[in-house]
Amino acid sequence: MTASPGPSGAPALVVRRRVPVPRAAGVGPDPSDCVRLAGAGADFSRGFHVVLAPRLAAALRREARGSLAEGRERAGWLIGHVFGGGAGVVLADYAAGPRDRGSRARYQFDPDAVAVLLEGVARGADAIRSARGPAGRVGWFHTHPRMEVFLSDLDREVHLTAFTAVTDVAMVWAPQDDAGEDRLGAFRRGTDGELAPVDGWWLGMEAAGDDPGQVADLRAWIGARRGP
Numbered sequence: 223m224t225a226s227p228g229p230s231g232a233p234a235l236v237v238r239r240r241v242p243v244p245r246a247a248g249v250g251p252d253p254s255d256c257v258r259l260a261g262a263g264a265d266f267s268r269g270f271h272v273v274l275a276p277r278l279a280a281a282l283r284r285e286a287r288g289s290l291a292e293g294r295e296r297a298g299w300l301i302g303h304v305f306g307g308g309a310g311v312v313l314a315d316y317a318a319g320p321r322d323r324g325s326r327a328r329y330q331f332d333p334d335a336v337a338v339l340l341e342g343v344a345r346g347a348d349a350i351r352s353a354r355g356p357a358g359r360v361g362w363f364h365t366h367p368r369m370e371v372f373l374s375d376l377d378r379e380v381h382l383t384a385f386t387a388v389t390d391v392a393m394v395w396a397p398q399d400d401a402g403e404d405r406l407g408a409f410r411r412g413t414d415g416e417l418a419p420v421d422g423w424w425l426g427m428e429a430a431g432d433d434p435g436q437v438a439d440l441r442a443w444i445g446a447r448r449g450p
Contacts, residue, residue: 269421271310272391272408275302276425278313282363282395285318286404289365290397296321297329297364299339301346303357304389311360311389312426314350317342328376329364331384361391361410371396371407378417381409392417 289296301315317339323330331339347357362385364377371394373381381392388411396405409417 270308270389270410271422271424272393272420273310273312273424273426275312275314278315279425281316282393283404285363286365286367286395286397289324289395290367290400292321292324293367294321294326295324295329295365295367297324297331297362299343299359300361300363300391300393301343301350301357302360304360308389310420310422311391313360313391313393314357315346316363317346326367327369328374331380360389361385361393361408363393363395366394366396368398369396371405373409373417381417382411382415391420 285296285298296319298316298318300313301317302312303314304311319329319331319335319339323332323335343359347359350357362381366372373392373394377392377394381390385392390410392409394407394409398404408420408423410420412418
């Protein structure tokens with residue numbers, strides 16, 4: 223992968239060679255162990271759903287706060303597994319990209335950053351392997367400090383070029399101000415090939431070691447500040 227000028231002159235991710243990326247399918251979560259945050263439907267039977275582990279939500283929230291303080295984007299790859307034959311993804315961990323690749327309005331995935339991310343995914347996937355199945359890369363996230371939840375033309379090019387699975391998720395976390403208001407959303411490729419918001423957001427509560435107080439706090443916080 224290399225970065226080359228996109229239509230607007232900004233660096234865009236271009237795949238020059240095939241990069242092996244671990245992906246994994248596993249057993250789906252029990253809906254009774256999840257709290258629905260947004261989206262249509264009360265279960266996983268229709269549409270495409272994202273289940274966010276509380277510890278990952280807390281970690282990404284810290285990334286968003288740091289991004290706001292720095293005034294530049296942060297990004298990384300999401301680790302988890304696909305369930306239900308493509309009904310959704312469980313997001314359990316992430317690999318952080320080098321912070322110096324971010325600027326106020328974009329993040330550059332150059333070859334060195336991709337190498338760091340591949341190593342991070344390999345470590346993270348091995349660490350969270352469980353009875354529910356192996357883990358792998360299931361998408362990416364980036365922050366939008368003091369902006370809204372949306373995918374720019376460059377974001378769309380990055381996703382459609384480097385994240386080719388229909389189950390790959392593009393998460394946007396948009397910290398708004400120092401008081402703690404953030405917005406977040408997730409997108410994925412639809413049957414028409416275009417990127418659209420996912421159908422449902424869930425907060426999973428089944429992971430061993432999750433603090434019930436943290437889960438309750440995150441449930442209220444995300445529910446109030448979600449994006450698409």
